[in-house]
Amino acid sequence: MKLTNKIVIPVLFSVLFLGLISCKEQESNQTEDVASTEADGGHPNLVLTKNGVKEIRKHLGTVPIFDKSLAETKAEVDAEIELGIEVPIPKDYSGGYTHSRHKLNFIMMQKAGVLFQILDDEKYAVYVRDMLMAYAKLYPTLPVHPQTRSYARGKLFWQCLNDSNWLVYTAQAYDCVYDWLSAEDRELFEKDLFVPFAKFISEGNPQFFNRVHNHSTWGNVAVGMIALVMDNDALLKDALEGLETDNLKVGMKDDDGGFIKVEGQKLGFYGNLDEPFSPDGYYTEGPYYQRYAMYPFLIFAEALENVKPEMKIFEYKDGVLIKAVDALLNLSDANGDFFPLNDGQKGMSYYTSAVVTAVDIAYYYGGKNPGLLSIAKKQDRVVLDDTGLSIALGLKDGLEKPFEKKSVELSDGPNGDEGAVGILRSDNLEVVFKYAAQGLSHGHYDKLSYSLYEDGEEVAQDYGLARYVNIEQKGGGNYLKENKTWAKQSIAHNTLVQNETSHFQGKYEIGSTHHSEKYVFDVSNPKLQVASAKENNAYPGTKMQRTMVFITDDSYSKPYLLDIMKVVSDNSNQYDLPFYYLGQIMQTSFDYEKLNTPTVFGKSNGYQHLYKEAEGVSDGSNAKLNWLLNGKFYSVTSATSKGDELILAKIGANDKDYNLRNEPGFIIRKKNAKNTVFASVVESHGAYSAVSEFAVNAYSHVKQMDVVFDSDAYTAVEIETDNDKKQIFVISNLDNDPDSEHQLTINGKALAWTGAFTLKALN
């Protein structure tokens, strides 16, 4: 939340230092590192520590990014204090007034607590106390929240999730003012507010608390944080290990369709750390929810490290918490926006406050990776604690190095053996290739789907979720029904759809028991990067293998992407392969009939949300679509078979509330096919400036491409480009051993190579 007029900050900054004369050390040039925790007892000891506060005060005025963050926080909190305390009776969904107000309240309490510690100004402690007092009076009077949509309704908010957010932040505020409060106030707060609050979101809502899910992580951490402040071992045990008894039935589902109870599952904070994170630090729900979950994971880890250092929480599961921050940053595009895999809202980025915290904590507890300093510098703010101070000192000392995002495969599953997300990066292009597990209840049915980015802009999109988070006028800011009927469906993604049904019939019970299989991920040659994966369960009786290849040809300014989708089935099927390009069509190589008015493309499984605008029929030659987006020319060139339908579609049918974005798609449909190969080349090849009005390289460089060989063992695609080069790419479909030797004759030409794939020049 950006707040307050920035112009006031310099003034406030001066005031801030005048207010600090008592600590007289701001001129110190000491640059030694922030001290660790100490065992001197007392509060704060949770996130801020007594020693940490001393160090912070010592460096104030000499650490620009910290000083700036402090000044901004002070301006923000002072403005809120000026407005006065408001603790309304809960009423609204997300986006509504009471929701936003309670959300702002917990954020302000946490910040005020920090300001009290750092600035030693009692007005902040008074603000926290008075607000806590208001909550302590209100809370015991509250019934469950009046809005009924959630499977776990909170009291302050419509869902326990948001109540848990409140407690995670408020626990920190309480820790900051703990020693300052009177014993009577503390007793009152704990008796009337904190203990019942913690019991309500745990024992009162086991279906929320006793799960493996980002919701439960928040619940566990909320209870754990307040337990640490109150030194309440029983609550801490619940937080770490879950409730011992919950009376939940195996197979219960929440309102997103996710399982609540799974037989024999490890629960609590440990359970939520073990299961959703892969050893590479990939969080199975995807980066949007990983970003959301990182805050409770890391803030609680920091608190445990401070209060219970003997637990060595940052070493847990081979240091997975720190690895997760690295993974998360790698799951962002060139602008820092997270790839919207599964239920991800576009635009969420590493500039969000949760990731500021994550980066600061990962830096401090994760070996001071200098790459993180460059991210922190872009974020342009730090957390006001020991970790943020360490970032500020690192930047001040010029230790920053670029955070280099590379091609990387991030395994999924607790043991890293449930598929992966593969990211290929070449030049300014990024391919995000998903062959992971279901991703819990926020997962989409899009095995082997991919999206393409250039310079941080989407070129071939992943639609993301169908929701306007916290925008009240759109379904209270919650998930829209189109999230299920469109966004989660297979046809909403750049992947294969068989017989107009989604993968796993779009059923979570089935999807959650399967995952795709990694096959090849080889980026050792930057000019020939290959990712290949298999999916054998999305459609019983049908096996899919997709191979994505970035090929750099020095004749051209950018690499191009070869996409091979091989399908083998026991039955004859209809196959659709959509390609959701963004931009304006410039030209197609094929004839099509534009319909007078669009028709609805299908009846269900997402097809009911697509309009068919135009259709053509392949004569067997390549189908090329050339388009313009943000001043760049792109083309997709696809090998087709005679009779393939070529469909120009648009999203937006059966969307009476205008919940969907009306964006285009290009669909290749093969009817009555059994085994087949879809192969395409996607190029970013040119540019247009509306200022100079020059169009440069407006046309595709691909003259011809064909699937020249396909067997169980091998698939080969030949590509002829306009620099008179002919090349063949071959992938071995059964043997991915990098040391295996292969021989194959295609069209009379003998090929021999070592490893799972090869790219050979034919002329």
Place this chain on the structure above:
Amino acid sequence: MKLTNKIVIPVLFSVLFLGLISCKEQESNQTEDVASTEADGGHPNLVLTKNGVKEIRKHLGTVPIFDKSLAETKAEVDAEIELGIEVPIPKDYSGGYTHSRHKLNFIMMQKAGVLFQILDDEKYAVYVRDMLMAYAKLYPTLPVHPQTRSYARGKLFWQCLNDSNWLVYTAQAYDCVYDWLSAEDRELFEKDLFVPFAKFISEGNPQFFNRVHNHSTWGNVAVGMIALVMDNDALLKDALEGLETDNLKVGMKDDDGGFIKVEGQKLGFYGNLDEPFSPDGYYTEGPYYQRYAMYPFLIFAEALENVKPEMKIFEYKDGVLIKAVDALLNLSDANGDFFPLNDGQKGMSYYTSAVVTAVDIAYYYGGKNPGLLSIAKKQDRVVLDDTGLSIALGLKDGLEKPFEKKSVELSDGPNGDEGAVGILRSDNLEVVFKYAAQGLSHGHYDKLSYSLYEDGEEVAQDYGLARYVNIEQKGGGNYLKENKTWAKQSIAHNTLVQNETSHFQGKYEIGSTHHSEKYVFDVSNPKLQVASAKENNAYPGTKMQRTMVFITDDSYSKPYLLDIMKVVSDNSNQYDLPFYYLGQIMQTSFDYEKLNTPTVFGKSNGYQHLYKEAEGVSDGSNAKLNWLLNGKFYSVTSATSKGDELILAKIGANDKDYNLRNEPGFIIRKKNAKNTVFASVVESHGAYSAVSEFAVNAYSHVKQMDVVFDSDAYTAVEIETDNDKKQIFVISNLDNDPDSEHQLTINGKALAWTGAFTLKALN
């Protein structure tokens, strides 16, 4: 055209200065101003002058923006020299290879000529000479261009317009190498190339040369420039005054539908300066073409000032050329993009090279307006001549001041009495209100239309043209047929359409004989800015008056826009008022039925390109549409009458080549109405961040608005906002005298005020 790898520039820059050792003055700290022309004879004397070159050489290395522009130009030209000279046989339309190559050639010749003068390196002169030689060999062999679409086909290009571009630039190159060339070469070039070239685009194409049109401006200037270099008085006379005889018939039209011959019209450069420019410097075709025309107007004026200073061309018509640059800059949004009035391509901005030239010349010859320095600084490059040097010296001396764009009315018509374009600016919002003349053949039929911008982003759009300039795969880069069938039609704009026909029946013959009338333009109170205009001829028997008001209410962070369209007719009609908002619908206050599949909205006059997606019927209450665009919330609230149709539309029907952008519109339709008032409030009221996921002020502040009075003499709108304020805005429809006193009783409340309008609080 952005060219060459920027990394090489520093290296080239060093090389450049090594190459300058002969002029030994680069260390000079002299900062006196650039010298004027002198009468020492010889070349260059056209744009560069002998004295100017001396001054430039003297300051090199001390004038950063000039040095940078020189280094960039050198890098660019050196790369082209490296590639070698190519002068292909003409073949293609715009966007094709031969078109682009010839275009690049004249640009490179002009730049090479300048480099020869400034750097004193013969290789640039050799390059110009050799290329001229190739053209001198080719030109005599050329038939008229093989592409047939133009009413005036060129020889190098498909239209004489581009041939003229070639000559305007090449004349400058010739001037730069004139003294260096042998007399034999000069004779050859003039005999085989320049004279026949000039004759072809003038006498050979009187329908192109002898008109008032931007095409003719280029033709006149091309002939004039080469005439000045060759000292050919006969050609200069043709350039300045037009051909004495042309055998053209009055009423002839070009392929855009524009008139070629008009009885008694003044022709040539003077004619083209007199007629299209208003005394305020507004160019009747609109800013996109003004930007294009400014280059020949100003470069020729500079040449005339250098060669024929006695003509005092910059004082012509009260200094209209300098005023035109100021007007043009005011016709751009906060990002410098020109408002796409009439046939304007979006994205064209003051960063284009023509406007770099315009700004530099206007600065040098127009009294060194320090505001222009800030524009030049943003442009980050200057022209390599006296004018660019003066900019560089001004910036170096810190003379820069902001160029402040204010609310301004720019009159149209040679005498400033043919309506105007009114621009209201308040906070970060800009309204562009068009009540001008037809705008020659590039004019649209959109009297009293408007568009709205915030922070340089379109909120309510003017569609602009239907063309992808120089993108060959879209109709050769030329005007698309949808420009006539959609973009020019009234329904494509935010203005009133009667009975599904366009203003003036969409006929140029009619439209070009009329213009709207200015009525009120009062921006003396920044919190209540009013523009009002009338249109009495678009639909015979119907009179329209539109009033746009920016109202600032200090309770709110931004002003809101009140839009009142009053219609009085002799007959009963159907009225449509479209509103082309950009963004995603969040919510409507009215019920609508979303059609299962869109229908085509109408048969002709642009309606055939609109889909009707949804429709509702007003119950007489306010119709409110709330939408989200680029993280900002907007609402339009309209007073409606029971039975008004409320239509949600999308552009794109009958568009088989995907030439149109599929953007939305909201149309209020009144059937069987005679006299009526459409009144709306448009607000930018809130913001959403996808990073913080906070929605702030997501809802409109307008509780209720109504047309509470309407007579011949007065129209009044009452607005109630959610700060419990009720206000009434009244406009006097017949008396716009600012000193007139008015008294009016509305709903029992007596109002009295002075001037054409008032805004009164009612509570």
